[in-house]
Amino acid sequence: MGSTQLPPGTDETLAATSAAVAASGEPVEMVQLLGPDGKLGTDPVFSDYAKRIDPEKLRVFYADMARIRRFDQEATALQRQGELALWVPLTGQEAAQIGSAHASQPQDYIFPTYREHGVALVRNVDLAELLKQFRGVSNGGWDPRENNFHLYTLVLAAQTLHAVGYAMGIQRDQKLALASDSNDPKAAVVAYFGDGASSEGDVHESMVFAASYDAPVVFFCQNNHWAISVPTEVQTKVPLANRAKGYGFPGIRVDGNDVIAVHAVTEWALEHAREGRGPVLIEAYTYRVGAHTTADDPTKYRELAEEAAWREKDPLDRLEKYLRTEGLADEAFFEQVQADGDELAKYVRSTTHGLEVPDIRDSFANVYAEAHPLIAEEQAWFEEYSAGFETDQEAAN
Amino acid sequence: MATMTIAKAINEGLRASLKSNPKSLLMGEDIGHLGGVYRVTDGLIKEFGADRVVDSPLAESGIVGTAIGLALRGYAPVCEIQFDGFVYPAFNQITTQLAKIHARSHGRLTVPVVIRIPYGGGIGSIEHHSESPEALFAHTAGLRIISPSNAHDAYWMIQKAIECQDPVIFFEPKRRYWLKGEVDVENAGLSEGPFKAHVVREGTDATIVAYGPLVPVALAAADAAIEDGRSIEVIDLRSISPLDFDTVEASVKKTGRLIVAHEAPTFGGIGGEIAARISERAFLHLEAPVIRVGGFHMPYPVAKVEEDYLPDIDKILEALDRSLAY
Numbered sequence: 001m002g003s004t005q006l007p008p009g010t011d012e013t014l015a016a017t018s019a020a021v022a023a024s025g026e027p028v029e030m031v032q033l034l035g036p037d038g039k040l041g042t043d044p045v046f047s048d049y050a051k052r053i054d055p056e057k058l059r060v061f062y063a064d065m066a067r068i069r070r071f072d073q074e075a076t077a078l079q080r081q082g083e084l085a086l087w088v089p090l091t092g093q094e095a096a097q098i099g100s101a102h103a104s105q106p107q108d109y110i111f112p113t114y115r116e117h118g119v120a121l122v123r124n125v126d127l128a129e130l131l132k133q134f135r136g137v138s139n140g141g142w143d144p145r146e147n148n149f150h151l152y153t154l155v156l157a158a159q160t161l162h163a164v165g166y167a168m169g170i171q172r173d174q175k176l177a178l179a180s181d182s183n184d185p186k187a188a189v190v191a192y193f194g195d196g197a198s199s200e201g202d203v204h205e206s207m208v209f210a211a212s213y214d215a216p217v218v219f220f221c222q223n224n225h226w227a228i229s230v231p232t233e234v235q236t237k238v239p240l241a242n243r244a245k246g247y248g249f250p251g252i253r254v255d256g257n258d259v260i261a262v263h264a265v266t267e268w269a270l271e272h273a274r275e276g277r278g279p280v281l282i283e284a285y286t287y288r289v290g291a292h293t294t295a296d297d298p299t300k301y302r303e304l305a306e307e308a309a310w311r312e313k314d315p316l317d318r319l320e321k322y323l324r325t326e327g328l329a330d331e332a333f334f335e336q337v338q339a340d341g342d343e344l345a346k347y348v349r350s351t352t353h354g355l356e357v358p359d360i361r362d363s364f365a366n367v368y369a370e371a372h373p374l375i376a377e378e379q380a381w382f383e384e385y386s387a388g389f390e391t392d393q394e395a396a397n
Numbered sequence: 398m399a400t401m402t403i404a405k406a407i408n409e410g411l412r413a414s415l416k417s418n419p420k421s422l423l424m425g426e427d428i429g430h431l432g433g434v435y436r437v438t439d440g441l442i443k444e445f446g447a448d449r450v451v452d453s454p455l456a457e458s459g460i461v462g463t464a465i466g467l468a469l470r471g472y473a474p475v476c477e478i479q480f481d482g483f484v485y486p487a488f489n490q491i492t493t494q495l496a497k498i499h500a501r502s503h504g505r506l507t508v509p510v511v512i513r514i515p516y517g518g519g520i521g522s523i524e525h526h527s528e529s530p531e532a533l534f535a536h537t538a539g540l541r542i543i544s545p546s547n548a549h550d551a552y553w554m555i556q557k558a559i560e561c562q563d564p565v566i567f568f569e570p571k572r573r574y575w576l577k578g579e580v581d582v583e584n585a586g587l588s589e590g591p592f593k594a595h596v597v598r599e600g601t602d603a604t605i606v607a608y609g610p611l612v613p614v615a616l617a618a619a620d621a622a623i624e625d626g627r628s629i630e631v632i633d634l635r636s637i638s639p640l641d642f643d644t645v646e647a648s649v650k651k652t653g654r655l656i657v658a659h660e661a662p663t664f665g666g667i668g669g670e671i672a673a674r675i676s677e678r679a680f681l682h683l684e685a686p687v688i689r690v691g692g693f694h695m696p697y698p699v700a701k702v703e704e705d706y707l708p709d710i711d712k713i714l715e716a717l718d719r720s721l722a723y
Contacts, residue, residue: 109470139501150469151502155493161459162494165466165474172422172448172472201486205459212454366504367538369562373639 028239030285031265032255036313038321040260049264055328061102061259062319062329063337065094068118069316070341071127072290074348075117075134079294083352084134088115092257092289095315096222098122099262100190100284103270106148107187109170111163114152115222116192123149127344128351137355156193157200160219163191164206167215167273174276188216188273190266196227198243199235207247207279216273218266219244219281222256224288229301244281256286257315287313398581404574406548407437407513409582410555411475415445418473421559424451424460425477425513434479435515435574457487461512465495468508473559481516482525482697488533495564496539507562511555515571516544517610517660518707521700528697529661534566535638535670542637543591544568546612548578550635554591561591568637570610594641596648600630603654603720606645606671608634611658611708618713627717637667645671646678653684654720658708663691685723688716 033050034040043050053061072091079087090097097118104110104123112119120130124147132141133152140151153159167189177184197203198221210217221240225232236243244251250272254265262284269280287310291298298307323329364379401409414421423438429452432439442450453460457478464474478484484491491512498508518527534540541563545551551569558565597612598619607615612633619629630648634641649655655675657668672687690708698706 138503139497140503140505143505144502145505153494155489158462158490158494161462161490162466162469165463165468166470167466168463169467169470169472173470175448202458202462202490205454205456205462208454208456209459209463362503363500366500366502368541369499369504369507369509372541372563373641373643 028253030253030255031261032258033261033264034258034318034322036257036318038318038325040322043261043264046261046264046268049267050260052267053260053263057102058260058319058323059329059333061098061263062316062323063340064098064102064118064121065259065316065319066337067341067344068094068098068121070345071117071121071348074345075131076290076294078131078349078352079134084131085136086134087294088134088292089288089290089294090115090117092287092310092315093222093224093284094118095259095319096256096262096284096286099259100220100266100282103263103266104190105185105187105270107185108270109148109150109163109166109187109189111150111159111166111189111191112152113156113159113192113194113197114154115194116152119192120149123147125149128348128355131348131352132355135352135355137358156197157202157206160191160193160197160203160206161209163189163217163219164210164213164215167210167217167279168213170216171213186216186274188218188270190218190220190270192220192222194227195221195223195225195232195235195240196230197221198240199227207244207249207281210279211247211249214276214278216276217279218269218273219279220266221281221283222286223283224256224286226288226292226298226302228292228296231302239283241281241283247281249279249281251281251283253283253285256284257313257318259315259319398579400577400579401548401552402575402577403545403548403551403570404435404437406552406578406580407555407569408439408441409580410552411438411441412444414473414475414556414559415441415449418559420471421473421475422449422451422467423475423477424453424464426453426455426460426479428452428477433477435571437513437515437569437574438477457483457485458490461487461490461495461510464510464512465490465498465508468510469498469506473509473511475511475513475559478512478514480526481514481528481530484512484514484530487512491534491540491564491566492537496537499563500539508564509559509562510564511558511561511567512565513555513567513569515574516568517570517572518697518703519572519610521703523700524697527700527703529659529692531566531568531637531659532661532666535667539564540638541565541592542568543635544570544609544637545635546570546573546607546609546633548576549580549586550591550633552580552582553585554635557585557591568609572610573613576613592636592639592641594632594634594636594644596630596644597633598629598631600628601652602627602629603656603717604630604632604645604648604652605656605658605713605717606632606634607658608637611660614708614710615658615713618710618717621710621714622717627721629717640667640670640674642671642674642678645675649675649679650682653682655683655687656690656713656716656720657687658690658713658716660692660707662694663689664694666691685720688720690716
């Protein structure tokens with residue numbers, strides 16, 4: 001992978017890179033195609049990939065970004081109203097998620113962390129099911145195999161190893177498929193994680209394993225600048241994308257607020273992985289505009305001016321500018337997107353209220369796949385104990 | 398019937414699984430060309446290739462974490478952790494991920510990963526090479542934990558562990574790797590599966606429960622007790638989780654006395670769990686309190702003093718004396 005030349009219009013972004021990054025002494029290159037001004041630049045490698053995105057696809061990108069932002073607002077409101085125990089907002093990261101998710105194929109398997117609501121949307125996960133975990137009625141919610149979108153993982157970085165193992169499984173499957181002349185499409189895995197998780201040992205081990213076995217995995221790090229209240233500078237002294245070099249595979253920093261560049265870079269990386277050329281690390285340089293979760297308060301740990309500066313780079317605004325300037329979408333389109341968002345919010349709200357509280361018997365049922373005497377014994381005790389209350393109730397009546 | 402060591406029996410069991418299940422594979426440090434530091438995987442890479450016998454990077458969390466991913470893709474990985482004391486870097490993956498994936502997916506996903514861990518002391522080794530961390534894992538729902546004590550069980554239990562749809566931690570009694578025994582490779586025999594205890598010696602005066610490396614010690618203690626005119630029943634637990642309390646309870650109802658012996662520290666250990674359960678289930682049948690024989694509450698001591706730490710025949714006989722004095 002040759003280094004990519006910076007397109008015009010990125011000086012401002014470069015200036016905004018952290019002191020830690022500057023301290024590394026290495027120039028930071030960042031792939032950007034659609035600038036904050038809504039103008040499309042060029043890139044020697046990735047412009048070719050961007051050309052594959054037709055206007056219809058661009059409108060889908062915009063619609064998905066707008067819908068997931070609307071969903072995010074609704075979920076935040078639901079948390080504030082006591083309907084969810086916690087919410088993990090994604091606002092600001094829509095381009096990173098929608099752009100990368102649209103680059104994946106149905107046969108690719110996705111391992112999210114816990115903020116990838118936009119990826120879930122693109123992978124056709126019912127967003128109401130996604131709220132089950134936050135409402136306290138499930139520790140998962142959806143069938144991961146239905147859309148090849150794994151359950152959220154709350155222990156940071158644990159899923160990056162699962163992703164590599166899964167990719168090793170794909171490699172073995174492909175060998176078997178070759179042997180049997182199967183026409184199964186080639187597949188890869190995407191592992192999402194954040195700049196905070198990049199400090200976890202499991203990310204390091206996953207990259208060592210991926211490199212050792214040339215596993216078809218794309219590590220997609222959303223550098224949203226804050227691990228709860230701790231800035232990226234505390235996680236790394238070098239641009240995160242540069243770490244890939246140390247493991248022996250390509251690392252690319254992409255403007256994470258530029259949905260076109262994110263899509264182009266991820267499509268390139270996934271093709272690279274599917275074709276058996278090994279892993280890729282993508283660092284999507286973005287910003288979490290809201291809180292880490294509804295439990296923290298960003299005003300306690302960062303300057304409002306910083307948030308404001310990033311709002312200037314809003315991923316939706318810049319695509320809207322581009323679509324309008326190029327005449328690729330009219331007012332009716334934007335009105336429709338807004339109406340669809342409100343419809344989604346309404347659906348999510350009503351469905352959340354209707355999410356059923358499970359029976360603890362379901363929990364007994366799924367601790368083990370095979371029969372287990374201790375589970376049987378404890379469940380029998382619970383049944384008897386519960387029945388005692390019913391008998392008391394009958395006696396009282 | 399073939400006679401083989403426990404190490405060889407596990408090797409043959411792994412070979413049988415690799416042959417019968419094309420989705421099974423082994424992963425671990427040095428398990429390929431070296432055949433493992435105890436040679437348990439000797440020769441398997443030659444027979445099955447590097448995709449099935451994976452010499453992995455030196456990273457325990459990586460081994461278990463990638464095994465989980467392989468299992469999610471439909472494979473049946475068997476991980477080797479080189480020594481008991483090195484399993485802790487993988488503790489997170491085992492307890493927060495492996496153990497819980499079936500539950501948190503509402504039973505939609507299964508992760509049939511087997512983790513082999515050579516464990517226990519008595520080999521005169523250095524720090525972190527002689528520990529018995531089974532209670533740490535037994536406390537975590539979602540895991541199954543078994544430990545063979547003889548070659549026949551070793552051969553069959555490893556295969557049953559690989560067939561099991563739940564994650565299984567397979568604790569191998571490393572100081573018994575060279576213990577020879579008869580293996581019936583045609584027939585698993587009595588074994589109703591790896592999760593049932595076996596009464597390995599019948600007796601009437603007291604019961605000794607042990608597993609893994611201490612089963613031969615318990616049997617030797619029972620032999621020695623004959624001189625005092627005592628008839629001792631010995632149970633090889635085989636499975637630490639689930640624990641076969643039915644077999645232990647039936648024995649206690651017969652003998653009225655129970656000694657539990659394991660190498661791990663007694664405090665917070667499996668012995669305490671057995672004592673508590675048997676007190677609940679068979680209180681009126683007990684002639685004496687359940688007595689535990691195990692390690693002290695200290696880091697596993699240096700090799701030159703491990704004889705004083707490990708349960709041996711004398712410590713078990715002392716416990717029997719105390720029990721029988723009631």
